[in-house]
Amino acid sequence: xxxxxxxxxxxxxxxxxxxxxxxxxxxxxxxxxxxxxxxxxxxxxxxxxxxxxxxxxxxxxxxxxxxxxxxxxxxxxxxxxxxxxxxxxxxxxxxxxxxxxxxxxxxxxxxxxxxxxxxxxxxxxxxxxxxxxxxxxxxxxxxxxxxxxxxxxxxxxxxxxxxxxxxxxxxxxxxxxxxxxxxxxxxxxxxxxxxxxxxxxxxxxxxxxxxxxxxxxxxxxxxxxxxxxxxxxxxxxxxxxxxxxxxxxxxxxxxxxxxxxxxxxxxxxxxxxxxxxxxxxxxxxxxxxxxxxxxxxxxxxxxxxxxxxxxxxxxxxxxxxxxxxxxxxxxxxxxxxxxxxxxxxxxxxxxxxxxxxxxxxxxxxxxxxxxxxxxxxxxxxxxxxxxxxxxxxxxxxxxxxxxxxxxxxxxxxxxxxxxxxxxxxxxxxxxxxxxxxxxxxxxxxxxxxxxxxxxxxxxxxxxxxxxxxxxxxxxxxxxxxxxxxxxxxxxxxxxxxxxxxxxxxxxxxxxxxxxxxxxxxxxxxxxxxxxxxxxxxxxxxxxxxxxxxxxxxxxxxxxxxxxxxxxxxxxxxxxxxxxxxxxxxxxxxxxxxxxxxxxxxxxxxxxxxxxxxxxxxxxxxxxxxxxxxxxxxxxxxxxxxxxxxxxxxxxxxxxxxxxxxxxxxxxxxxxxxxxxxxxxxxxxxxxxxxxxxxxxxxxxxxxxxxxxxxxxxxxxxxxxxxxx
Numbered sequence: 001x002x003x004x005x006x007x008x009x010x011x012x013x014x015x016x017x018x019x020x021x022x023x024x025x026x027x028x029x030x031x032x033x034x035x036x037x038x039x040x041x042x043x044x045x046x047x048x049x050x051x052x053x054x055x056x057x058x059x060x061x062x063x064x065x066x067x068x069x070x071x072x073x074x075x076x077x078x079x080x081x082x083x084x085x086x087x088x089x090x091x092x093x094x095x096x097x098x099x100x101x102x103x104x105x106x107x108x109x110x111x112x113x114x115x116x117x118x119x120x121x122x123x124x125x126x127x128x129x130x131x132x133x134x135x136x137x138x139x140x141x142x143x144x145x146x147x148x149x150x151x152x153x154x155x156x157x158x159x160x161x162x163x164x165x166x167x168x169x170x171x172x173x174x175x176x177x178x179x180x181x182x183x184x185x186x187x188x189x190x191x192x193x194x195x196x197x198x199x200x201x202x203x204x205x206x207x208x209x210x211x212x213x214x215x216x217x218x219x220x221x222x223x224x225x226x227x228x229x230x231x232x233x234x235x236x237x238x239x240x241x242x243x244x245x246x247x248x249x250x251x252x253x254x255x256x257x258x259x260x261x262x263x264x265x266x267x268x269x270x271x272x273x274x275x276x277x278x279x280x281x282x283x284x285x286x287x288x289x290x291x292x293x294x295x296x297x298x299x300x301x302x303x304x305x306x307x308x309x310x311x312x313x314x315x316x317x318x319x320x321x322x323x324x325x326x327x328x329x330x331x332x333x334x335x336x337x338x339x340x341x342x343x344x345x346x347x348x349x350x351x352x353x354x355x356x357x358x359x360x361x362x363x364x365x366x367x368x369x370x371x372x373x374x375x376x377x378x379x380x381x382x383x384x385x386x387x388x389x390x391x392x393x394x395x396x397x398x399x400x401x402x403x404x405x406x407x408x409x410x411x412x413x414x415x416x417x418x419x420x421x422x423x424x425x426x427x428x429x430x431x432x433x434x435x436x437x438x439x440x441x442x443x444x445x446x447x448x449x450x451x452x453x454x455x456x457x458x459x460x461x462x463x464x465x466x467x468x469x470x471x472x473x474x475x476x477x478x479x480x481x482x483x484x485x486x487x488x489x490x491x492x493x494x495x496x497x498x499x500x501x502x503x504x505x506x507x508x509x510x511x512x513x514x515x516x517x518x519x520x521x522x523x524x525x526x527x528x529x530x531x532x533x534x535x536x537x538x539x540x541x542x543x544x545x546x547x548x549x550x551x552x553x554x555x556x557x558x559x560x561x562x563x564x565x566x567x568x569x570x571x572x573x574x575x576x577x578x579x580x581x582x583x584x585x586x587x588x589x590x591x592x593x594x595x596x597x598x599x600x601x602x603x604x605x606x607x608x609x610x611x612x613x614x615x616x617x618x619x620x621x622x623x624x625x626x627x628x629x630x631x632x633x634x635x636x637x638x639x640x641x642x643x644x645x646x647x648x649x650x651x652x653x654x655x656x657x658x659x660x661x662x663x664x665x666x667x668x669x670x671x672x673x674x675x676x677x678x679x680x681x682x683x684x685x686x687x688x689x690x691x692x693x694x695x696x697x698x699x700x701x702x703x704x705x706x707x708x709x710x711x712x713x714x715x716x717x718x719x720x721x722x723x724x
Contacts, residue, residue, distance in 0.1 A: 083195035106200035110653035128184035158721025186239035203588035212465035245720030290368035326354035329367030332376025335393035335404035338436030353486035415445025478565035496521035548584035641671025657687035677705035
């Protein structure tokens with residue numbers, strides 16, 4: 001394995017060590033509340049007057065939250081925030097008062113569910129399950145633009161309301177959330193709850209509940225933070241009030257153009273397939289927390305996310321799922337909490353990976369929670385497959401122990417394949433000790449020897465305020481590769497370790513936040529050769545002027561065979577050694593600028609990868625984004641090649657429930673991962689007061705080239721809110 005010394009390592013090491021000299025002790029500031037505390041819920045005699053906002057004296061009777069902590073800097077929040085909570089037979093009412101002294105208020109977004117995190121916002125987190133199985137967030141900006149998230153569905157869009165008001169140095173908001181939006185148990189209940197605030201100008205996050213190991217890097221807030229929230233007790237909910245309404249979505253669709261019948265298949269391939277003009281998605285809650293979900297003739301036309309990249313891949317690439325049937329309730333079918341993930345990719349193996357299934361004809365599933373249990377059972381049928389997946393998990397209320405079992409029964413034209421998994425995870429809330437274990441086995445027509453088709457993962461971890469240390473062991477058999485799953489690399493046996501050292505600067509430091517992540521692993525195959533070996537050193541520093549520096553070396557090697565187990569002929573170990581240097585400015589704000597450079601020997605060539613991207617909010621209506629990436633491959637044989645990606649987008653907000661956007665992406669050259677081509681797309685979306693929706697789209701952002709296809713789709717909704 002190559003040594004870790006090179007100019008990039010030296011530069012980043014000096015930068016990180018110098019940052020340590022500027023920070024003082026990282027003793028955590030204790031928040032006003034933590035996971036050990038409990039607060040009684042207050043039932044309102046009548047709804048607060050939304051026109052009065054916080055002037056209604058009824059708020060003084062409810063739960064009151066103050067003393068917010070700054071999760072970003074790990075200190076008391078510098079801007080005062082007050083939150084209040086009441087409930088009645090049908091609704092939850094939440095109010096906020098936010099001081100804004102000395103920091104400009106950012107409020108540019110004008111369309112619900114577009115541009116989350118770019119404006120200042122407040123929000124409430126609610127966990128009716130009490131153990132993290134079902135977690136909900138509701139957010140509003142100072143303009144009343146609303147966002148919502150649910151841990152069990154990326155398509156969560158129920159009806160709820162927000163009223164806001166602004167003055168010179170403060171702003172306030174009142175959220176009105178129907179109990180029917182939540183899958184909550186009836187009768188006497190205990191929830192977990194938290195109040196949140198995001199300050200966009202300085203990209204900092206405040207939280208009422210706080211634990212020193214909470215983090216905010218990435219898409220904050222996290223669903224897993226529910227384990228740090230205090231308890232909301234003495235809730236009394238009627239069965240009818242808390243049960244979501246059955247709902248259905250009937251769509252009608254028409255396409256015209258030369259490529260009217262070209263749609264995405266498995267992965268990112270496109271092929272002809274007759275358009276479906278009518279279909280139905282429906283949900284029927286048969287208890288407050290469990291629901292039957294079905295799809296008949298489901299639509300596969302709306303590929304909403306551009307996942308094209310020219311970056312060469314060391315491992316198989318995982319795609320994000322966008323189809324409503326698979327997106328809703330996905331965590332219930334993948335309950336494993338014991339897989340740490342691959343150091344080189346950051347992505348864990350999965351027993352059930354829905355993007356592996358192509359267009360399907362019908363689907364049915366049961367998903368939700370009951371008591372301390374979470375359950376998911378799914379069946380999907382398409383051309384050449386009729387597959388069933390299941391997941392079951394039990395977790396204690398304080399999240400200190402959980403166990404699960406899950407699996408897939410795949411019935412394909414070429415044969416059958418079944419995989420079953422079980423595992424557990426424990427957490428000591430006092431000393432931060434965490435451990436986990438999972439084991440899965442595969443058998444069927446695609447497995448020559450079931451004894452060599454298993455996956456074992458185990459780890460022990462100590463997670464404290466200033467550090468986290470993890471030791472893991474993995475053993476994946478050479479024949480383990482579930483047909484409906486995702487497996488990075490099989491025939492690996494060995495250990496991994498990582499150390500994470502986070503921290504923040506003092507009041508006089510130029511540093512806002514820093515982190516050093518160091519990891520290493522080594523796995524051998526059944527022949528005794530090193531199958532995979534990695535060393536990663538990744539410092540990450542954010543300064544108070546919003547300059548963000550990160551990067552570091554990844555020393556990685558993979559061994560390939562012409563014929564693998566049990567012959568092992570034609571073995572060759574290839575290097576995938578890369579050094580990354582990333583520079584960002586104003587990340588997380590409305591005007592970020594990011595650039596990166598990655599270089600090193602990569603497989604059979606020397607790789608150079610350049611990335612640049614930015615976006616701008618142009619007033620309250622327009623947003624523009626641009627990206628330019630380039631790769632250069634210098635083959636060890638002397639030849640060279642390259643590829644360039646250019647991407648630009650423009651969107652316009654037409655109101656709270658309507659927007660239009662266009663996008664242009666061009667990929668030229670062959671020296672990269674993607675298929676060359678020019679792709680132009682345009683879309684219009686309108687949601688009506690009835691909940692019905694209209695979509696008009698030209699092409700699709702996921703295609704490598706422009707599709708000459710104009711699509712019109714109208715969705716008629718009946719009953720409750722989407723995703724409930």
